Amino acid sequence: MSELHHSLESMGVLQYLFAVVFLICYALAIGDFLGAGARPAVGASGLASAIGFSFATDPWVHGVLLTAFAVIGIGLFLGLAWLLKAVLASAVGEVSVEAAYDNAVSVSAAVDEELAALEQAPARPPASEPRTAADVRGEAAIGRLLGAEARSLDQRTS
Template structure:
């Protein structure tokens, strides 16, 4: 563990840039934000940044270990955001609500969905 701490203190500006590029590209390669072609380019960028970061870290195994910790950190962040969104009742980026018009009292209706528009008008 002391070796990893020494590697962290020896990181230069080029490694910071590569780590930043990895932390930007990796989530983009997993999401549908950029589309299929964008995800492929983001994945390639994440791989290139990770390889460059590991190659510039002395010893390279510490660089790989730091990248693994970064991947776990991104995963924990995504899990925390998902859990918070589930607790708040967010559905596909919009606040879900129940309506009195719905036939089933437990059914959730998204406010801008076609069903909600029909329920309000009729």
């Protein structure tokens, strides 16, 4: 292991370039960022970078080992992330994208209705006193999110 550490200490700019290109290409090839059509080209670029990194490392076996450690490390990270998602999603309950979108649309429609009702309401004369949190809660949807103990924006201290 000390020889591998020595190889890491003696890396040059070319080896760093190969390593970074390999890691980026590997992440793009296993992910959905670019789509299925670009994966072969990105995978080939990653493979070429890994081979270049291995041959630029002295001895080349250390380059192969470091590349394998990088692939294993990324695999362990992805496995841990998947495990955490599975555990937390079962504990909290997974929400689908469609359900979240439908919820956002219904909240938006409710806010639009309240705004239309406020526009049709007769205008109030300007108040000389600061408004209370109860006034704010009765007028807008955001007011319902504020608790009774919450101060309105007009009651800020200067």
